[in-house]
Structure formats: C-alpha cells, structure tokens
Amino acid sequence: MKNPGVVIDQEYLKHQPGDGHPERPERIQVLLQLTQALDAQKYILLPPKSATRAEIEFCHGADYVSLLESTSKENQYALDGDTITCRDSFGVGLLAVGGFLRLLDAIAAGENPNGFALVRPPGHHALRNRAMGFCMFNTIAIGAEYLKRTYGAKRILIMDWDVHHGNGTQDAFYEDPSVLYVSTHQFPYYPGSGAMDEVGAGAGEGYTVNIPLPAGCADAEYLRVFNDLVVPLAAKFAPEWILVSAGFDPHRRDPLGGMGVTEEGFAAMAKMLLEVADQCSDRRIAFLLEGGYDLAALRNSVAAVLNALRDRESISVQLNESAGERLQPLIRRIQQVHEKYR
Ligand SMILES: [Zn+2]
Known part of the structure; x- marks a missing residue:
C-alpha cells in the first residue's frame, strides 16, 4: 500500500493577521512539529508550489486578485474586519492553494492514495470577489475546479465539516451539478448561511446539502449524521x-466553536469518508485544513486523521442510539428536503 501525502511548509508561518488573531502562525507551528515526528516510512511529505494566477482565477475575479496582490505593499491591510493581511499574505495564499493542487496532482498520478494539505490561511468563506472570515482564496473550490479542468473530473464531493458554514464554497458551485457540496455546521452561527433549504439552484438544484446542527453536538451526533x-x-x-474541508473548530476545546467533537470523532468521520472513497472514488480523497483554533486540539485531531489515512482498521465507529433519537427529527427533515432529487 502506498503512503498518504502530506503538504506542509515553513512558509505558511509568514501570514500574520495581527496580534491576538486566532488564525495565527502557531497553528502551523504545532503541525510542523507533528509532521517532523511522523515516521518517514509511512507518509510522504510533499513540498508545495505556488498556484498560478490563472489557477486562482478559476474561482476569483481578476480585479479581486489584483487587490490582494496590492496588499503585498502594505504592512497591514484589512480586507474585512477579521481578514487582515501582511506583506507576505498574498504569497502565502498562493502557496496554500498551490499546496493543495500539489496534493491533488500526487493523488491523480497514483503516487499517494490520499493525503492532507496542512496549509493556512483557510479558504471556505472566500467568495469570488470578497475575502471574509480569515479567508482570501477559496482553496477547496479552486481544487475542485482544477480537477474538472485538468483531469476532466465530472463528479466531485466536497465534504465540509468545519464548525462554520462554507458559504464561499457553496456559492462557487451553487448552480453546478458536478460538485456535491455537503456541509455540517453549527447553526445559526457565523456566517449566517447554511439553512437546510439552501439546496442549490438551476442545474445545481439538489447538489448543495446543508446539515445545520444545534450547538452542543458531540461525536455521537456527528457520527449519526x-x-x-x-x-x-x-x-x-x-x-x-472526495475533497474534505477539514476544520477542527467543532472540537470541544475550540474557543470559536460550540460543539463537542473529540479527536476520536474526527478520526471516525475520516474513516467513514475513506470508506466511501474506497467504494466510489478509487480511493481518491484529499483533506484540506480549514479552521481549528485550540493548538492542542488541532495538533491531536490532525494526528488522528493522519493516522486514519494510513490505518483505519484500528478506528472504531460506534453509533449511539440516544444521539440518533435527539437528532432524528432534523435528520428526517433533511432527508425529506433531498429525497426528491435522488
Ligand atoms: Zn471554522
């Protein structure tokens, strides 16, 4: 069996959104420590490359990309209230997208069956012409477009388990039936979108699946969902x-989220997606880091998912009947919303 690919780089430390910002370089610092301790026999570290401007423009307008490029001349520039750049941010953003594309290339070439791009800043809130929620470029959306354009992919699943709704990703593919966007997220919560009746439009109707969850959901609820x-x-x-927007802010220790997921829960969620990939996708599945703001929770959760990529047999998925009962009305309503499309 070939080994999972892992993208990470010191350069991702250089995006500095300001003192006290939760999306801080230390997030990558703890993951560099983690990956340096990985067994080199079991994982393949992939050096990232910078995305080209043409690749960025798969999902963003040229004027918007030029605006972001111009922030390279400013010590600090506020794209919105919580999305702040420094001189290095544009370059780090290109490297984040390019790192994910590097992983996709490696998987497409059969060098790795699967993998994890440990990059920052996150991307799933970024809209075509607007930065928001710590995000400049929508890395997962660009990745899906890249697969369509480079490899002729016709059916791509994006699973987004970040605690926040990935409004930018939803927006990118809202009318596109070639990308099934599925999101579990705390609701109501930032950024406000992600109600269950947001299902896509036009040819894409039915290809957006929102699973808005009440605060307080833990492993049992997530595994039931x-x-x-x-x-x-x-x-x-x-x-x-399968592309996974893997945010670790549903973790019970996360300061921004209000959920109760543990490392074991993330590993079990990863295992369930890996099994879908085995059946449908010739094992092709790529994880991309989105949020996650408690450093120990982030490090341990990424470690658990990396372990799942390599050895899922040791991970148990235990379904809890009482959690199923609590969420059953919500699950049934979402099934009803979507059963007419399939
Ligand atoms: Zn998030």
Whole structure:
C-alpha cells in the first residue's frame, strides 16, 4: 500500500493577521512539529508550489486578485474586519492553494492514495470577489475546479465539516451539478448561511446539502449524521473524487466553536469518508485544513486523521442510539428536503 501525502511548509508561518488573531502562525507551528515526528516510512511529505494566477482565477475575479496582490505593499491591510493581511499574505495564499493542487496532482498520478494539505490561511468563506472570515482564496473550490479542468473530473464531493458554514464554497458551485457540496455546521452561527433549504439552484438544484446542527453536538451526533445523511448521499452521488474541508473548530476545546467533537470523532468521520472513497472514488480523497483554533486540539485531531489515512482498521465507529433519537427529527427533515432529487 502506498503512503498518504502530506503538504506542509515553513512558509505558511509568514501570514500574520495581527496580534491576538486566532488564525495565527502557531497553528502551523504545532503541525510542523507533528509532521517532523511522523515516521518517514509511512507518509510522504510533499513540498508545495505556488498556484498560478490563472489557477486562482478559476474561482476569483481578476480585479479581486489584483487587490490582494496590492496588499503585498502594505504592512497591514484589512480586507474585512477579521481578514487582515501582511506583506507576505498574498504569497502565502498562493502557496496554500498551490499546496493543495500539489496534493491533488500526487493523488491523480497514483503516487499517494490520499493525503492532507496542512496549509493556512483557510479558504471556505472566500467568495469570488470578497475575502471574509480569515479567508482570501477559496482553496477547496479552486481544487475542485482544477480537477474538472485538468483531469476532466465530472463528479466531485466536497465534504465540509468545519464548525462554520462554507458559504464561499457553496456559492462557487451553487448552480453546478458536478460538485456535491455537503456541509455540517453549527447553526445559526457565523456566517449566517447554511439553512437546510439552501439546496442549490438551476442545474445545481439538489447538489448543495446543508446539515445545520444545534450547538452542543458531540461525536455521537456527528457520527449519526454521517451515517444517516452524509454517507448515503455521498454514495448515491458516486464521486470520482472526495475533497474534505477539514476544520477542527467543532472540537470541544475550540474557543470559536460550540460543539463537542473529540479527536476520536474526527478520526471516525475520516474513516467513514475513506470508506466511501474506497467504494466510489478509487480511493481518491484529499483533506484540506480549514479552521481549528485550540493548538492542542488541532495538533491531536490532525494526528488522528493522519493516522486514519494510513490505518483505519484500528478506528472504531460506534453509533449511539440516544444521539440518533435527539437528532432524528432534523435528520428526517433533511432527508425529506433531498429525497426528491435522488
Ligand atoms: Zn471554522
């Protein structure tokens, strides 16, 4: 069996959104320590490359990219209230996108069955012409477009388990039936979108699946939702590729999220997606770091998912009936919203 690919680089430390900002360089620092301790026999470290401007413009307007490029001349520039750049941010953003594309290339070439791009800043809130929520470029959306354009992919699943709704990713593919966007997120919460009746439009109607969850959901609730909604919807779609917006802010220790997921929960969620990838996607699945703001929780959760990529047999998925009961009305309503499309 070939080894998972892991993208990480010191350069990702250089994006500095200001003192006290939760999306801080230390997030990558702890992951550099983690990956330096990985067994080199078991994982393949992939050096990132910078995305080209043409690749960025798959999902962003040229004027917007030029605006971001111009921030390289400013010590600090506020793109919105919480999305702040420094002189290095534009370059780091290009390297974040390029790092993910590097991983996709490696998986497409069969060098790695799967992998994890440990990059920053995150991307899933970034809109075509607007930065928001710590995000400049929508890395996962650009990755999906890249797969379509470079490898002719026709069915791509994007699973977004970050605690926040990935409004930018939803927006990018809202009318596109080739990308099934599935999001679990705390609701109502930032950024405000992600209600269950947001299902896509036009040819893309039915290809956006929002699973808005009440605060306080923990492993049992997430695994029930994955078992009852995510896995069956994903399997029916039969994706050629699975891309995962892996945010670790649903962790119980996270200062921004209000959920109760543990390392074991993330590993079990990863295992369930890996099994869908085995069945549908010729094992092709790529994880991308989004949020996650408690350093120990982030480090341990990434370690748990990296372990799942390599050895999922040791991970148990235990479904809890009482958690199923609590969420059953919500799960049933979402099933009803989507059953007419499939
Ligand atoms: Zn988040």
